[in-house]
Amino acid sequence: MTTLASMRHCSWHPDRRLLLAFVAGFLGVLLFHQPMLGVLHALGLTSLTPYPVGATLPLGVPRVLSLAFWGGVWAIPLALVLMCLRAGAGYWWTALLFGAIGPSMVNWLVVLPLKGAPIGGGWQPTAILTALIINGAWGLGTALLLRWASGRAGGTERPTGP
Numbered sequence: 001m002t003t004l005a006s007m008r009h010c011s012w013h014p015d016r017r018l019l020l021a022f023v024a025g026f027l028g029v030l031l032f033h034q035p036m037l038g039v040l041h042a043l044g045l046t047s048l049t050p051y052p053v054g055a056t057l058p059l060g061v062p063r064v065l066s067l068a069f070w071g072g073v074w075a076i077p078l079a080l081v082l083m084c085l086r087a088g089a090g091y092w093w094t095a096l097l098f099g100a101i102g103p104s105m106v107n108w109l110v111v112l113p114l115k116g117a118p119i120g121g122g123w124q125p126t127a128i129l130t131a132l133i134i135n136g137a138w139g140l141g142t143a144l145l146l147r148w149a150s151g152r153a154g155g156t157e158r159p160t161g162p
């Protein structure tokens with residue numbers, strides 16, 4: 001359990017870590033989000049296919065690269081939330097829930113309406129479940145990459161005690 005006392009031990013350096021967070025989130029899409037989408041597609045749970053290369057508007061960037069870019073952007077607040085939760089299950093639960101809920105809600109309530117789609121994409125249960133699962137996989141994968149990068153960059157693990 002994370003306590004206020006244990007949170008005082010945060011020695012996170014935002015300047016260096018924000019770039020690491022972006023890279024981790026970008027890779028999290030390619031290594032976790034899209035493979036999970038592939039699993040759901042193979043199981044017949046979604047018609048969406050992984051690694052879409054169709055051009056996005058207005059820049060014409062392949063969709064998978066656009067998704068990876070936004071994964072990098074979303075990883076910055078995720079990393080800021082996780083920076084003091086380095087020990088225990090709280091770290092992983094936070095990554096899972098942040099990943100599943102944050103990007104999904106913004107997509108349903110902001111992005112889709114801006115693109116002329118109904119709020120929530122019409123609230124189709126399979127689409128909702130797909131978004132929560134693939135975005136949760138992104139959150140966990142990004143957290144794993146952040147932890148790995150932290151160790152490789154000379155980061156220290158936080159105390160686990162009260």
